[in-house]
Amino acid sequence: MSQKLVEAMAELDEDRVLEEIKALKSQNVAPLDIIASLQEGMGIVGKRFEEKEYFLSELIMSAEIFNEASQLLGGMGGAGTASKYGTFVMGTIYDDIHDIGKNIVTTVMSSNGFNVIDLGVDVPTAKYVEAIKKYKPKVIGISCLLTTAFDNIKECIQTLEKEGLRKDIKILIGGGPVDEATCKYVGADHVCKNAQETVEYSKKYMGV
Amino acid sequence: MKTGQELYNEHLNRIKTAVAMKKTDRTPVMLHAGAFCVRYAGGKLSDLVKNLEYGQELVLKGLQAMGDIDCVVGTAEYPPIMGASYLAHVKVPGRELPDDMQWQIDERGVMTEEDYDTVIDKGWDYFFTDVCKNRLDNVLDEMQYVGKFAAKAAKMYEDAGIVILPPVMTGLPFSAFCGGRTIPKFMRDLHRIPDKVQAAIDAAMVSRVESLRQQIRTVNPYSVFIGGGRGAGDFLSIKAFERFVWPYFKKLVEVMVEEGANAYLHLDLSWDRFLNYFLELPKGRCIFHPDSTTDIFKAKEVLQGHMCFMGDVSPSLLTLYTPDDVYEYSKRLVDEFSPIGFIMAAGCCVPANAKPENVKAMLAAAFDN
Numbered sequence: 001m002s003q004k005l006v007e008a009m010a011e012l013d014e015d016r017v018l019e020e021i022k023a024l025k026s027q028n029v030a031p032l033d034i035i036a037s038l039q040e041g042m043g044i045v046g047k048r049f050e051e052k053e054y055f056l057s058e059l060i061m062s063a064e065i066f067n068e069a070s071q072l073l074g075g076m077g078g079a080g081t082a083s084k085y086g087t088f089v090m091g092t093i094y095d096d097i098h099d100i101g102k103n104i105v106t107t108v109m110s111s112n113g114f115n116v117i118d119l120g121v122d123v124p125t126a127k128y129v130e131a132i133k134k135y136k137p138k139v140i141g142i143s144c145l146l147t148t149a150f151d152n153i154k155e156c157i158q159t160l161e162k163e164g165l166r167k168d169i170k171i172l173i174g175g176g177p178v179d180e181a182t183c184k185y186v187g188a189d190h191v192c193k194n195a196q197e198t199v200e201y202s203k204k205y206m207g208v
Numbered sequence: 209m210k211t212g213q214e215l216y217n218e219h220l221n222r223i224k225t226a227v228a229m230k231k232t233d234r235t236p237v238m239l240h241a242g243a244f245c246v247r248y249a250g251g252k253l254s255d256l257v258k259n260l261e262y263g264q265e266l267v268l269k270g271l272q273a274m275g276d277i278d279c280v281v282g283t284a285e286y287p288p289i290m291g292a293s294y295l296a297h298v299k300v301p302g303r304e305l306p307d308d309m310q311w312q313i314d315e316r317g318v319m320t321e322e323d324y325d326t327v328i329d330k331g332w333d334y335f336f337t338d339v340c341k342n343r344l345d346n347v348l349d350e351m352q353y354v355g356k357f358a359a360k361a362a363k364m365y366e367d368a369g370i371v372i373l374p375p376v377m378t379g380l381p382f383s384a385f386c387g388g389r390t391i392p393k394f395m396r397d398l399h400r401i402p403d404k405v406q407a408a409i410d411a412a413m414v415s416r417v418e419s420l421r422q423q424i425r426t427v428n429p430y431s432v433f434i435g436g437g438r439g440a441g442d443f444l445s446i447k448a449f450e451r452f453v454w455p456y457f458k459k460l461v462e463v464m465v466e467e468g469a470n471a472y473l474h475l476d477l478s479w480d481r482f483l484n485y486f487l488e489l490p491k492g493r494c495i496f497h498p499d500s501t502t503d504i505f506k507a508k509e510v511l512q513g514h515m516c517f518m519g520d521v522s523p524s525l526l527t528l529y530t531p532d533d534v535y536e537y538s539k540r541l542v543d544e545f546s547p548i549g550f551i552m553a554a555g556c557c558v559p560a561n562a563k564p565e566n567v568k569a570m571l572a573a574a575f576d577n
Binding site (some may be wrong): 060064096100104178 | 445559
């Protein structure tokens with residue numbers, strides 16, 4: 001573990017992160033070890049977010065730095081099996097094209113050690129079904145910004161139940177108008193108010 | 209039977225009393241509900257796009273069917289121009305979307321990092337015109353189309369006795385840059401090139417302030433709309449909020465008041481962390497309208513006696529709950545806020561798929577009390 005890299009990541013010092021990665025690469029440190037340091041730094045960022053020392057701006061910035069850093073290592077694939085915590089599938093439900101919240105969550109989840117399958121926006125139920133069968137995630141996320149899409153989430157979750165795909169996964173929902181009543185209405189497991197809550201809920205559920 | 213003018217005066221006086229933080233004869237209501245009203249009047253959302261005048265007639269018909277509505281947020285809800293102030297495209301029903309689907313802002317990141325320099329060197333007006341012409345499918349044509357209809361639409365509302373609460377709108381450069389850059393890139397800009405972002409905000413403010421003054425002098429509005437959602441919530445630290453958002457929000461409100469207008473504060477996202485800042489705004493000249501994400505009861509503790517409140521029946525209450533649930537919450541709002549200046553409204557706007565009986569329950573709580 002490179003303490004310098006961990007600290008630079010936690011302090012959101014982009015230049016220092018990139019310099020340190022280049023230095024570690026020149027020392028032939030394994031990409032997976034470098035990623036581990038970055039993820040350790042991301043863990044500190046998440047903690048500071050929970051303690052209200054950092055806010056979404058810093059959370060997004062950290063994920064952006066992480067992405068850039070992992071590109072230096074040949075992408076997450078190039079770094080080997082960098083995902084420690086299993087697979088997370090997410091999309092914005094059909095009839096809704098908003099991607100801001102979804103993108104923040106997928107980026108932050110990815111930089112916190114999850115293998116993220118981003119289904120995009122306006123995602124039909126069939127695509128969720130297909131992704132769950134293929135990737136076998138433990139947690140999925142459904143985003144929406146429109147109240148007119150509540151019924152679509154409900155239909156999607158009911159279909160997952162009918163297909164026998166519901167019992168082994170947790171379904172998280174999020175987005176501007178989504179609250180506890182929405183969660184109950186659509187039959188989801190939990191409402192996430194922000195990206196970090198998605199990270200913490202998923203880690204807890206996966207026993208990390 | 210009251211004439212339209214008599215009704216208009218009655219509504220405006222009721223709103224003025226609420227803004228002065230005094231108890232009204234009955235709780236005034238604001239219905240910001242274009243999409244909902246079109247559907248309630250038997251139309252489709254694409255009617256707002258295909259024929260501006262017909263769409264507006266449907267909105268008005270829906271409003272009047274809901275009862276004695278005192279005011280609305282604006283006229284001519286024309287979806288194709290709704291992304292422009294955020295430097296964003298918008299997908300609208302009847303064009304990119306099916307006929308009766310809700311329009312949606314489509315942020316594609318049309319603003320580059322170099323554009324901050326353009327704003328600094330050439331000003332906001334030059335930059336905005338260029339973006340509209342060359343990167344937003346020449347939305348200026350659509351804006352001119354709406355502009356030509358604005359006076360007629362205003363007359364339609366006035367004849368119906370409904371006050372257009374803020375016929376003039378302004379907003380923060382922060383929101384425009386955030387939409388233009390997209391949130392991830394903009395948040396990164398705030399960390400990597402904060403001085404440049406602030407210089408561009410300062411440059412954009414020059415024409416914003418001048419334009420605001422000119423509009424107020426031309427239209428003589430009762431109040432002016434100002435939003436700023438992405439400056440709130442959990443997006444920014446207090447330090448960043450105090451640097452990039454609040455001074456500009458405060459400045460624009462001060463300009464409104466200097467020019468004789470009041471400020472309609474349209475507050476999306478949670479402002480819980482920032483409530484004390486609103487005490488810096490001119491007393492008795494603002495309407496605090498949270499979208500149901502801010503704790504309005506906490507806001508009351510802080511801002512009671514400083515400004516009037518509006519709101520804040522949530523989208524989920526209006527779409528998922530029963531009329532009794534809605535009435536109970538709305539009645540609580542009336543009981544707690546009406547004695548200190550209150551206008552009943554949905555949080556942000558009434559969703560297109562709100563249950564009509566729930567909207568009526570919200571209004572009944574105001575009409576009965």
